[in-house]
Amino acid sequence: MNRITLMMATALVAISPIAASARSPDFSVGPQYDTTHVYVAPEEFDRFIASFTATFGGTTSRLGVFQVTPTASQTKSQLALTPAGTISVFGFLTPVPAPFGAERTGYLVSDMDKAVASAVSHGATRLITTFPDPIGRDVVVQWAGGVNMQLYWHTARPNYPALATVPENRIYLTADAADRFVRQWSGFAHAKILSDDKAAPGEEIGQPGKHYRRIRLTSGYGGMSVIVSDGQLPWPYGRDMTGYAVTNLAATMDKAKAAGVETLVAPHEEGGRQSTIVRFPGGYIAEIHGSAS
Template identity: 70%
Template sequence: MKIKLCLLVATALLTNASVIPAATAQQAAATDYAVGPQYDTTHVYVPQEQYDAFMQSFVATFGGKLSAQGQFQVTPTPSKTKSQLALTPAGTVSGFGFLTPIPYPFGHERNGYLVTDIDAAVASAVKNGAVRLITTFPDPIGRDVVVQWPGGVSMQLYWHTAKPNYTPLATVPENRVYLTADAAPAFLKSWRGYAHAKTLDDKTADGADIGQPGKSYRRVRLTSGYGDMLVIVSDGQLPWPYGHEITGYAVPNLQATLVKATAAGVETLVAPHVAGDRQSAMVRFPGGYIAEIHSPVTQ
């Protein structure tokens, strides 16, 4: 009788053990408000007189197309900006060429992430250590908020009344975040908690990657439904232009991409060089936008 009872208890424990992970996985999925990396846009603010040159040079470099350009009020207080999207296989850009002074805190956010539920996403962000720089507000096609994570990393979360339908990306760009060791642990804990990100942590990456030959730095690669992120943890003693770029774009062939970029008026700031498992370069587009571009090192 005791043996039978023990078997019944063991069976019940095994059954419960198999149920708990599934429930936990469903709960995690339910609290992830990401839509997909093709809906994550780098926010680029350029002088309005250079706006068209920037937008055209971006699609000339990476391919894709521009959405229709318009003039909108995208802030909750009075303002007006030229605005459109550059939809490319390597990532999406939201371009802004303000015709009026830019109200705070706009212009400080690095990118925008589309979410499925703006209120729930904001609540989750705050729970995981973010603060709102502005409360949620309506825009012409949805609702927006600007939040700041530990370490001063600011970004916009947005929601559309009618969900857009963008083609999946050929390559996923990386949100490049530069922090010192003072700020990195708090930021990483917050972002991982919010985005349920998978992490690849290299504490002895070659400093030549960020213009510091002879040094090492900590490189943390994070992957989530919001796309890729590269957290660069260093002493902060970075040569120009490192740290000014906020996005890195992956392309199949770096040299071919740079040829197209040069023809479109893009300046190469750091010549192509091998950086870890990639060949990388730094460029500046008309209007001043600085970006990293990379492709895999061929074996």
């Protein structure tokens, strides 16, 4: 190998996404600390929390009114910690300042500054610079395709119980952004692709006669399904931000129905599982899935 060839090979390794990922630390802490952000009207707040915990079990944190944004605002805020996943619930008493309200999840990181630098280096854009909150620091970033996420860090590390089942972030994209998003997220999160079905039946997302691509990933931040289609989705597909895994779907749905949860899409086959989409009091739409058997 001559000197020029060696230099070119070295340069390719230096810019390789795989090499970059190998050099980048993993800042995830655990999926029990990864929360879906749910915004509900203040008058629906208590009813939603009661319905969610009646469906999935678990406990709640202390309810309070806080300023969680860097600009003036007030919101009711509470965590619901269930065996199937954690949610952060906000019932704003004032208008919601931008860019809040559009972020889908909050991911706890072990080092805020280094995690932000890593996210940016892997292609994320900060929608707001890092700011302090009452118990730590936060930032909101955007990935390819307009996928908004919050990264957060606590001054005193929280201690939440391990999950019985790990939820998944359900991300709907077109082919224009899907590969770029997966590459960015995999580099930052050290995510592994579990499956990549490029011709999944469209019936699964309300598009009979069509096919779509379903990519499932896992990382220290939890599960993820990237649903790649033409974007011409009937309601409510695309409104379900999180999918909750349960050990007994029928029993969970019985609890949900008793707690006032509405079934929007009846249980159906979706890639080796039974999946349904529901709407909780207050308007939160979620997917719930269990074993195909």
